[in-house]
Amino acid sequence: MITVYTAKNILTMNPSWPTATAIAVKDGRIVEVGSLASLQPWLEQHPHRIDAQFEDSVIMPGLIDPHLHPVMAAVLLPMQFITAMEWHLPWETVPATVSPQAYESILRKAAAEDDSTPYFTWGYHKIWHGEMSRGLLDEIFGSRPAVVWQRSFHEVYLNSAMMALLEIDIEAIRGRHQIDVDRGHFYEVGLSYVINKLNRIIMAPAWILAGLARLKQLVQFGGHTTVGDMAVGIFDFEMEWRLCQQVFEQPDNPFRVVSVAHANGSGVRQDDLATTVEFVRNLPERNTAHFEFGQRIKLFTDGAFFSQLAMMQSPGYIDGHLGEWLMPPEKFETIARAYWHAGFKIHVHCTGDLGCELALDVLEKLQWERPRFNHGYTIEHFGFSTPEQVDRIKLLGGSVSANVYYLRELSGAYSQVGIGVERASQMARLQSCVGQNILTTLHSDFPMAPAMPLHNAWVACTRQNIEGNVVAPQERLSLEDGLKAITINAAKVLGIQEETGSLRAGKKADFVVLDSDPHIVGVDGLLTITVLATVFEGQVHITPGLS
Amino acid sequence: MTLPLTLISGYLGAGKTTFINGLLGSANREHARIVVLVNDFGDVAIDAALISSITTDMISLINGCACCLVNDDLERQLSNLVEAGQYDQVVFEASGVADSAKLLRQLRHFPGLTVSTHLTLVDLSVIQRQVRDKFVGEHIQRQLMLARDIVETKADLLDERQQALVRQWLVLGYPAVELHTMAAISTGVVLGELTGELTGELTNELKAVTEDSSTVKATHPDFKSYRFRGSQRQTKDHLMAWLDKLPPNVQRVKGFVWLLDDPRPHLLNYTPGCASISAYDGVLPAILEDSVLANSDLVAIAVHNGGQDKQLQQPF
Numbered sequence: 042m043i044t045v046y047t048a049k050n051i052l053t054m055n056p057s058w059p060t061a062t063a064i065a066v067k068d069g070r071i072v073e074v075g076s077l078a079s080l081q082p083w084l085e086q087h088p089h090r091i092d093a094q095f096e097d098s099v100i101m102p103g104l105i106d107p108h109l110h111p112v113m114a115a116v117l118l119p120m121q122f123i124t125a126m127e128w129h130l131p132w133e134t135v136p137a138t139v140s141p142q143a144y145e146s147i148l149r150k151a152a153a154e155d156d157s158t159p160y161f162t163w164g165y166h167k168i169w170h171g172e173m174s175r176g177l178l179d180e181i182f183g184s185r186p187a188v189v190w191q192r193s194f195h196e197v198y199l200n201s202a203m204m205a206l207l208e209i210d211i212e213a214i215r216g217r218h219q220i221d222v223d224r225g226h227f228y229e230v231g232l233s234y235v236i237n238k239l240n241r242i243i244m245a246p247a248w249i250l251a252g253l254a255r256l257k258q259l260v261q262f263g264g265h266t267t268v269g270d271m272a273v274g275i276f277d278f279e280m281e282w283r284l285c286q287q288v289f290e291q292p293d294n295p296f297r298v299v300s301v302a303h304a305n306g307s308g309v310r311q312d313d314l315a316t317t318v319e320f321v322r323n324l325p326e327r328n329t330a331h332f333e334f335g336q337r338i339k340l341f342t343d344g345a346f347f348s349q350l351a352m353m354q355s356p357g358y359i360d361g362h363l364g365e366w367l368m369p370p371e372k373f374e375t376i377a378r379a380y381w382h383a384g385f386k387i388h389v390h391c392t393g394d395l396g397c398e399l400a401l402d403v404l405e406k407l408q409w410e411r412p413r414f415n416h417g418y419t420i421e422h423f424g425f426s427t428p429e430q431v432d433r434i435k436l437l438g439g440s441v442s443a444n445v446y447y448l449r450e451l452s453g454a455y456s457q458v459g460i461g462v463e464r465a466s467q468m469a470r471l472q473s474c475v476g477q478n479i480l481t482t483l484h485s486d487f488p489m490a491p492a493m494p495l496h497n498a499w500v501a502c503t504r505q506n507i508e509g510n511v512v513a514p515q516e517r518l519s520l521e522d523g524l525k526a527i528t529i530n531a532a533k534v535l536g537i538q539e540e541t542g543s544l545r546a547g548k549k550a551d552f553v554v555l556d557s558d559p560h561i562v563g564v565d566g567l568l569t570i571t572v573l574a575t576v577f578e579g580q581v582h583i584t585p586g587l588s
Numbered sequence: 589m590t591l592p593l594t595l596i597s598g599y600l601g602a603g604k605t606t607f608i609n610g611l612l613g614s615a616n617r618e619h620a621r622i623v624v625l626v627n628d629f630g631d632v633a634i635d636a637a638l639i640s641s642i643t644t645d646m647i648s649l650i651n652g653c654a655c656c657l658v659n660d661d662l663e664r665q666l667s668n669l670v671e672a673g674q675y676d677q678v679v680f681e682a683s684g685v686a687d688s689a690k691l692l693r694q695l696r697h698f699p700g701l702t703v704s705t706h707l708t709l710v711d712l713s714v715i716q717r718q719v720r721d722k723f724v725g726e727h728i729q730r731q732l733m734l735a736r737d738i739v740e741t742k743a744d745l746l747d748e749r750q751q752a753l754v755r756q757w758l759v760l761g762y763p764a765v766e767l768h769t770m771a772a773i774s775t776g777v778v779l780g781e782l783t784g785e786l787t788g789e790l791t792n793e794l795k796a797v798t799e800d801s802s803t804v805k806a807t808h809p810d811f812k813s814y815r816f817r818g819s820q821r822q823t824k825d826h827l828m829a830w831l832d833k834l835p836p837n838v839q840r841v842k843g844f845v846w847l848l849d850d851p852r853p854h855l856l857n858y859t860p861g862c863a864s865i866s867a868y869d870g871v872l873p874a875i876l877e878d879s880v881l882a883n884s885d886l887v888a889i890a891v892h893n894g895g896q897d898k899q900l901q902q903p904f
Contacts, residue, residue: 213699216832218860230694233660237667352723363726366685369600370723399723 043067043089044579045080048100050558054528054543064100065089066550069578073546094581098573099558101524102543103266103296103551104494105531107442108388108421108484111270111298112281115252116243117163117488118259120190123147124164126507128491131262131585132255138164141171145181152182159186159203159242166192173198175225188239193347196228197235207238244276246284253288258585261295263492264572266551267542269299269484269535271388271421272339274306286332294331295575295582299535300324301337301388304376305368314379322383335536337386337417340377341367343396346424346447347489349459351393353425358460364393374403381407386417386536388442392424401433408437419534422447422486424468425460431473440480442534445469445501446490453508466512471501475522482531483523495559498523499567520564552576590702591670593678593695598709599718599728600684603741607709607770608679623675625649625665627683645675662694670700685727689734689839689860696861703862708735708765712754713745732762733889734839736859739768764840764889816886821848824865827856831863834888843886844868851879856886 044066051061053074065072065080067087073080077091122128123144128135138144144165151160160182165173178187178200186203190196204211204225211222219231227235242248260268273281282300289298302309302321311317324334344350344365352364367390368376380387389400397420404418416438420426423443434441448468456465474481483501485492502523505511518526532542541551554574559567574583596604608624627649649661669678678701682691688706695703708731711718718728732738738758743751758767824847831841841858845865855868 210699214697217697218693218836230690233663233694236660237664363687363730365687366724366727369684371600372684395723 043072043083043087045077045084045089045091046100046552046576047077047091047093047096048098048554049096050560051100051544052102052524052559053545054102054525055545058545061544064544064550064552066576066579069550069580071544071546071548071550074544095554095574099555100544100552101555101559102528103541103553103575103577104264104527105267105269105482105535105542106260106263106265106485106487106492106494106527107269107299107482107531107534108271108444109268109487109492110272110275111253111256111268111285112249112276114256114259114488115249115284117190117194118252118255119243119248120161120163121147121151122164123162123170124192125166125169128164129262129493131258135164139169141169144170145177148178148181152185152187157185159188159206161188161190161243163190164192165189165198173224173226175200175204175223178225191228195232195348196226197232197239199225199227199235201225207235207241209235209238249284250288253284257288257294259487259492261575261582262572262584263494264553264555264575265492265494266296266553266575266577267299267532267535267537268296268492269301271301271484271486272303272306272390273300274303274309276307278302278306278308280308282327286329289331290329291331293580293582295577295580296331297577298332299537300332300334301339302334304338304340304380314376318379318383318385321380321385335386336384337388337536338380339388339390339421340373340380341390342370342373342399343367343391343393346392346422346444346451349455351424352395352399353393353460354395354398354427359458364395370399373399374406377403378407378410381413381416381418382411384413386419388417388419388421390421392422394425394427394430397423397426397430401430401437401439404437404439405433414438417534417536421484423470425464426467426470428470428473431470431477431479434474435477435479440482440534441471441474442482442484442531443469443471443501444486444490445471445483445497446485448504448512449500449506450490452506452512453510467516468512469501470513470516471518471526472516472522475518480530480533481522481526482534483526484531494527495567495570495572498527499564501526502564502567520559520567523564523567524559550576550579590700591675591678592702592704593680594704595680595682595688595691595695595706596709597682597686597688597691597706597731597735598684599711599724599731601714602684602709602711604681604709607739607741608681610770611679621675622677622679623647623669625662625678625680627662627681627686666695666698666701670698685724687727688731692859692861693836694861706736706859706862707768708732708738709741710738710758712740712743712751714742716754716757732758732765734859735762735765736840736842736857736862737768738762738765739770741770743769764842764887816843816884816888818884820884821846821882822884823848824854827865828863831856831858834858834860836860838888840889841886843884845884845886846879846882853877853879 045063047063051064051074053059053061058074061074061076063077063080064074065083073083122135123138124135125137125139127137138147173189178198182200184202186206187200188203189198214220214234215222217231219229220227220234285298302324309317311320321338328334343352344367349358350365352366377387391397391400400420417440419440419442420434421442423441424447452465452468456462459465471481483497485497501518502520503511504514504517529538529542532538541549553572556571556573557566562570572584573587574581596608598604612622623645625647647665649665669675682688692703695701719725755767822845827845839860841856843856845854845856847854852867854865856865
């Protein structure tokens with residue numbers, strides 16, 4: 042049976058056949074894209090039905106986020122969001138909370154609930170929410186254990202009840218670096234101490250499963266039909282794989298997960314490098330309907346962008362601190378070489394321009410040793426870069442998967458405290474990449490940034506930061522390139538472009554259904570478009586909360 | 589009883605694993621139950637295989653995730669070791685790119701643990717090239733700048749004249765370090781009272797600074813050095829408390845002090861998380877050797893860092 046979906050407009054993202062008004066689907070695949078009239082040769086010979094439920098809406102290829110972290114997200118998602126910026130979540134829209142009074146009143150409301158289980162909130166930031174302390178939390182929550190997690194993930198505040206629950210010996214840790222026991226404040230290396238105790242709660246299978254169930258809603262809500270898990274093994278490979286299977290491998294799951302193993306992940310790394318490569322090579326044997334591995338691997342050069350541990354070329358950071366290598370550069374090269382010669386597509390986490398330089402120097406050596414075309418070597422995150430590095434990415438055949446949200450949230454801050462206006466403004470140098478025909482896509486790195494591809498495309502097309510400034514407007518993408526970045530280009534970066542990413546005969550029937558046409562509402566309208574539904578392999582999933 | 593920890597740092601190829609093997613081979617097996625923590629990447633088992641396992645255990649640390657701190661294996665493993673109480677000594681081989689100052693800050697005041705020794709291994713044959721390396725040069729310069737005791741390795745790859753030149757370059761460029769040869773450093777020293785064995789003296793460069801208590805002399809563009817002088821004797825507790833309150837960008841303090849309750853001069857040595865004040869029997873510079881004048885003289889090295897070093901302006 043063929044099902045024909047009609048729509049006000051269909052953006053196919055197939056440049057040779059760009060728009061349509063009807064799309065015919067059989068057994069989860071597209072048989073033809075066109076109009077009711079042009080589909081007749083198919084419809085005359087096959088039983089079919091016309092489904093007009095989207096006739097006033099706009100259909101696009103299902104959106105793709107090629108880089109997020111499901112299990113890390115699952116740690117966060119069971120917590121209550123109280124944030125300085127509005128968050129759209131499937132189960133609630135979290136309003137912007139921008140005063141200490143408003144913040145405190147939300148905490149008091151939570152404390153008033155008849156619940157004695159540990160309370161967790163995420164999103165606190167001193168600039169907006171005022172001073173936080175153990176004393177304040179004790180006063181608000183009394184005997185209920187409570188944890189306030191700072192927006193960057195690098196700080197927590199605990200109340201006395203939580204400290205008692207975790208059996209923290211206050212006097213034994215008094216004076217430890219980056220721990221203020223009196224205020225219940227644990228940050229940076231001090232967080233390492235308390236996190237190992239908190240992990241009893243937030244890494245417990247029940248907590249992770251609850252978080253993954255929320256992630257499932259959130260991925261659908263964003264209009265995705267494919268996401269990439271860009272580092273399985275970040276905590277523990279087998280645990281992550283098992284829990285993700287449990288949650289995502291359901292007949293009604295509205296998306297697929299393309300998984301890439303973390304080269305140094307716990308449970309990925311074997312006794313020696315050759316054995317590890319063999320282990321990763323055999324991972325596709327585990328593939329199931331919604332969860333698949335390919336011949337891909339995730340490597341890392343430099344440290345976290347949010348912690349200013351990106352490795353920077355001269356002149357570095359204003360305060361003179363250095364970033365961090367996540368592994369010695371020679372080790373990075375050794376591991377990359379092993380996977381390159383084994384024919385893998387290599388995804389390299391790079392945040393700073395020196396991190397990018399290392400990734401490109403190594404790629405250049407590997408191309409000299411064994412030239413490859415279509416090798417899929419991808420610069421992931423692409424925080425800071427130079428125009429000359431973009432030239433080299435082109436010459437060496439690399440791709441770019443950018444976390445464009447960095448510029449939204451951090452370009453203003455890093456101009457002042459970080460690296461100065463010139464370089465901070467040029468984060469995510471995307472138009473330079475697109476202008477050189479480099480395969481370029483966008484990702485959220487969720488939970489680092491919201492998993493909302495249309496919002497991400499808006500950031501890439503406007504380059505407007507939270508302060509309202511447009512930074513390096515020369516690097517804005519056109520609307521069309523912004524849309525390509527969250528559909529067909531994302532599919533190419535994950536190697537699934539024959540299956541999804543655009544709407545054409547033969548591909549999986551993966552759509553997103555929108556309430557308005559990006560070409561009509563334009564770049565500014567990307568922020569207000571509502572995802573009405575997704576269709577995954579021919580199955581309709583109405584966005585939760587809308588029906 | 590706290591568990592002593594020996595931190596061995598140094599870049600990839602500096603010979604950390606070989607050094608630890610030697611250490612384990614010659615350790616007193618009846619008394620030392622040693623556990624080695626290794627933080628390495630990619631092919632850890634090769635390193636692990638080299639570490640002899642007769643009286644020791646080895647724990648390979650899993651690297652946490654890149655963008656958050658939700659997974660910190662070092663903290664977890666150390667807590668387990670302290671709680672288990674089955675070892676006499678921890679030897680921690682830091683990864684080649686670990687920021688040892690940051691590690692020491694994490695280890696400072698770790699309940700039940702004392703950083704007894706911190707050694708930085710340097711491959712004498714390549715160090716001058718490494719400090720100029722495009723990717724790790726600055727890290728290695730900082731490692732040297734903040735190191736306290738450097739053990740040179742692979743000197744045999746150079747002839748005697750070359751060795752002398754590199755050593756001279758190290759001592760002149762990094763005046764706060766003590767340079768040790770592999771041969772001269774005994775197992776007992778590494779696992780215990782290293783500070784008692786030092787025969788260091790203030791170098792010429794440090795003497796050259798002016799008399800002010802807060803004089804800055806840049807020895808490296810990213811660092812400031814501060815000079816502290818005084819002629820008032822202090823209690824050891826007072827000095828230790830002062831060290832404990834130093835801002836985090838202070839990475840190194842070294843010099844001589846006179847104590848209220850001890851007739852001998854003392855050598856003070858500090859890296860974050862690892863402070864010692866011990867009687868000194870070596871030769872002192874003339875200006876410091878008079879016990880009546882009781883001149884104390886300290887040099888502190890701090891990472892250049894905005895306002896954070898204000899506290900350093902105050903006399904101790």
